[in-house]
Amino acid sequence: MTAVEVRGLGKTYGPVAAVTDLSFDVPPGEVTAFLGPNGAGKTTTMRMVLGLVAPDTGSATIGGVRYAALRRPAATVGAVLDTSGFHPDHTAGAHLRVYARMGGFPRHRTEEVMDLTGVTPFAGRPTRGLSTGMRQRLHLATALLGDPSVLLLDEPANGLDPEGNAWLRGFLRELAAQGRAVLVSSHVLSEVEQLADRVVVIREGRLAVAGPMTGLYAAPGVLIRTPGADGLSALLSGDGVTVERTATDTLLVHGLPADRIAAEASSHGILLHEITPVRPTLEQAYLDLTGGPA
Amino acid sequence: MSALVLAEWHRLTSARLWRWAVLAAIGSGAFTALLAFIGPENFDPPLPGLHTAEGTRVVLGVLGLLAFVPALLGTSAVAAEHRHRTIATTMLYAPRRWTALLAKIVTFTGAGLAYGAITAVVAGAGLFTAAAAKGSTLGLPPGEVLALLVRIAVTMGVYTLLGVGFGALFRNQVAALVVLGSYFYVVETALMLVPGVKALYPYLPGGATAALTGFTYLADAVAAQTGQAAGTLLPASLGGAVLVGYAALAALAAVAAPLRRDIT
Numbered sequence: 001m002t003a004v005e006v007r008g009l010g011k012t013y014g015p016v017a018a019v020t021d022l023s024f025d026v027p028p029g030e031v032t033a034f035l036g037p038n039g040a041g042k043t044t045t046m047r048m049v050l051g052l053v054a055p056d057t058g059s060a061t062i063g064g065v066r067y068a069a070l071r072r073p074a075a076t077v078g079a080v081l082d083t084s085g086f087h088p089d090h091t092a093g094a095h096l097r098v099y100a101r102m103g104g105f106p107r108h109r110t111e112e113v114m115d116l117t118g119v120t121p122f123a124g125r126p127t128r129g130l131s132t133g134m135r136q137r138l139h140l141a142t143a144l145l146g147d148p149s150v151l152l153l154d155e156p157a158n159g160l161d162p163e164g165n166a167w168l169r170g171f172l173r174e175l176a177a178q179g180r181a182v183l184v185s186s187h188v189l190s191e192v193e194q195l196a197d198r199v200v201v202i203r204e205g206r207l208a209v210a211g212p213m214t215g216l217y218a219a220p221g222v223l224i225r226t227p228g229a230d231g232l233s234a235l236l237s238g239d240g241v242t243v244e245r246t247a248t249d250t251l252l253v254h255g256l257p258a259d260r261i262a263a264e265a266s267s268h269g270i271l272l273h274e275i276t277p278v279r280p281t282l283e284q285a286y287l288d289l290t291g292g293p294a
Numbered sequence: 295m296s297a298l299v300l301a302e303w304h305r306l307t308s309a310r311l312w313r314w315a316v317l318a319a320i321g322s323g324a325f326t327a328l329l330a331f332i333g334p335e336n337f338d339p340p341l342p343g344l345h346t347a348e349g350t351r352v353v354l355g356v357l358g359l360l361a362f363v364p365a366l367l368g369t370s371a372v373a374a375e376h377r378h379r380t381i382a383t384t385m386l387y388a389p390r391r392w393t394a395l396l397a398k399i400v401t402f403t404g405a406g407l408a409y410g411a412i413t414a415v416v417a418g419a420g421l422f423t424a425a426a427a428k429g430s431t432l433g434l435p436p437g438e439v440l441a442l443l444v445r446i447a448v449t450m451g452v453y454t455l456l457g458v459g460f461g462a463l464f465r466n467q468v469a470a471l472v473v474l475g476s477y478f479y480v481v482e483t484a485l486m487l488v489p490g491v492k493a494l495y496p497y498l499p500g501g502a503t504a505a506l507t508g509f510t511y512l513a514d515a516v517a518a519q520t521g522q523a524a525g526t527l528l529p530a531s532l533g534g535a536v537l538v539g540y541a542a543l544a545a546l547a548a549v550a551a552p553l554r555r556d557i558t
Contacts, residue, residue: 098304
């Protein structure tokens with residue numbers, strides 16, 4: 001069953017269409033990355049899914065039910081929003097206890113999520129003195145209080161140091177492996193590349209692409225620099241193989257592995273100056289989709 | 295609902311504000327006690343002493359004027375959530391928003407009544423002690439003094455609720471404080487100076503409070519300054535009913551205002 005189902009979602013602020021006819025799914029057991037340039041409508045979409053912003057058109061449901069109609073919302077969906085804050089006087093522990101009581105969760109759950117997210121060492125400190133990374137951990141702990149089966153996280157890696165980022169990646173992968181649906185918006189594409197199974201890319205409020213991460217990439221290729229580019233191009237072209245001339249002495253070959261190309265060139269006496277497997281990056285695929293600079 | 299009220303109570307008592315509120319309640323009561331020790335007969339201009347009914351009412355009426363202070367506490371109920379950007383998390387935990395807002399109303403009205411009770415106990419103790427120290431008795435029977443103190447405590451609970459409504463309407467806590475403070479200390483007094491409009495005074499929150507607490511000093515002073523006859527306040531019970539009406543309006547505003555707003 002689809003955990004989160006977004007269908008035809010639309011929201012307009014005055015003359016600005018923030019989100020237009022947006023549809024996608026977030027399945028359980030996977031991490032879905034939610035990508036798009038600044039102002040593309042990611043945060044508005046998340047807030048519409050969570051019932052904080054009323055959509056003008058369409059619907060967003062969790063397990064077939066609108067967020068506001070969920071029987072135990074905080075025990076079904078955990079969310080980290082980019083603009084959420086804390087009362088500066090509250091300690092990290094007090095903040096969690098307020099929301100544990102609000103959600104009707106047992107007292108020991110507060111200790112559990114503090115241990116899970118690494119909040120315990122600073123549980124007694126007022127939130128006004130917490131670093132950005134500590135605040136992110138506390139946001140995540142708040143989202144996990146109800147042990148939810150769906151997580152919607154808006155830029156959860158913001159402010160985390162490399163160690164924290166590595167921890168977050170592993171943590172979110174583990175949560176997905178437990179069968180939870182995880183939707184993560186992020187600008188750090190290298191992080192997303194290592195984290196996500198699926199991707200939803202939006203541009204100017206409209207869907208650019210949604211599907212498995214692997215479908216986003218162009219096929220891997222092999223970059224070859226050779227003085228015999230004409231001969232090698234004729235030799236390699238054929239069924240399932242495409243050869244693209246990127247410069248006078250440079251070819252980009254798709255559909256053949258590097259060792260086969262090297263063997264063919266060698267057997268026909270063609271000199272190679274360079275042969276490099278090229279793995280397409282998420283960044284390039286993202287920029288192609290969102291119309292950013294190549 | 296009880297979980298939400300408990301959460302709101304925990305939220306309130308986990309911040310420093312409640313300590314300041316307790317200090318303010320004790321301070322308000324102590325200020326009244328100090329006035330009792332000084333004695334109205336030593337005010338400038340001198341007023342009838344504590345041994346008279348009017349003197350006792352004046353001292354208690356000053357306490358009624360301080361009912362505005364817990365209204366400031368009330369503004370923090372919703373406005374502080376916007377200020378500290380915790381409103382989104384709160385509404386995620388209580389997406390049927392009226393439940394969270396009702397929990398705030400219950401919690402803060404309870405806190406306002408507690409504030410009023412502390413103030414009344416300190417003021418009452420000071421008042422009786424001052425009278426005893428002066429070797430006299432209060433000008434009102436003890437039962438009536440206690441009844442006035444209870445009315446003042448209830449008024450403080452109502453004013454806290456008014457504060458909750460203002461905080462929900464304005465969202466910006468500073469704006470809510472400024473508007474509320476300006477209204478109680480400037481606008482209402484200014485209205486009393488406007489011929490015709492002053493007829494409305496008994497029905498305004500300040501006039502209703504004066505009726506409930508039996509404190510007519512402000513209205514009398516304005517009348518004396520302007521040479522006009524002082525407006526007639528409502529009977530205490532009707533004044534209380536008007537205040538409860540304002541409280542109901544404030545509660546309605548507190549619940550209705552955030553219902554359809556987008557939380558961005």
